[in-house]
Amino acid sequence: MGKQMTEMLKGTLEGIVLAILSGRSAYGYEITAWLRDQGFSDIAEGTIYALLVRIEQRGLVDVEKVPSEKGPPRKVYSLNAQGRAYLEEFWKTWSFLTERLEQLREEGS
């Protein structure tokens, strides 16, 4: 969708991925494919992998290497307790933002 989306994804993409992982474990390639499917057509593969490395280093997810039938081994990520707490914080921050913006939008119309 362009530059606006790129900038808006900063900060939220992390939350999106954590939210996905809160439902089920997943690996990078899979997450990227799912996001593209959901309309995030221009999300770069490299972006997701970098993000996954980041949240792993922060201790928000656990990782398990699982062999694949169709290619190199997958790195399967799952949200741990710390990750869930962080995701909670994310939702709070997100809620705050959406409330302010919703208010501004109503005023503007």
Add this chain to the structure above:
Amino acid sequence: MGKQMTEMLKGTLEGIVLAILSGRSAYGYEITAWLRDQGFSDIAEGTIYALLVRIEQRGLVDVEKVPSEKGPPRKVYSLNAQGRAYLEEFWKTWSFLTERLEQLREEGS
């Protein structure tokens, strides 16, 4: 609110300021004060001024210098036609994001 908010504001803060300006003209100091009042307690003054310079250079706003009784002259910004079009785009992008996230949130609960 912390680091999460800082990252989330990237991309949205611009939209917030444009949305404010769509309702009425305003100057930097005023906008900063208003944002703090609305709960964006940690938004830095410099951030707003830099943002205003940016959107001016992109031709989204018109500027008028107005003398103040209480200090140096104010730079009063008002949204022009191009700015309104850009704000429309912003709302579309924002809507898309909120819909996806709302969906993810429901699935997670």
Add this chain to the structure above:
DNA sequence: TTCAGCTATTCGGTGTTGCTATGTACCAGT
């Protein structure tokens, strides 16, 4: 057998953005 194509991950370099810290300047009241 080789080569294209899908699966799957990694990494270096770039541009944009918000924050920190600091500086400038104007004015009123003490």
Add this chain to the structure above:
DNA sequence: ACTGGTACATAGCAACACCGAATAGCTGAA
């Protein structure tokens, strides 16, 4: 003179998403 509120500007920094390219395993067609 000095403090404090008003008002704007800017240099340096960190974080993040994007781009492009590389690596590597597997399968099926030529």
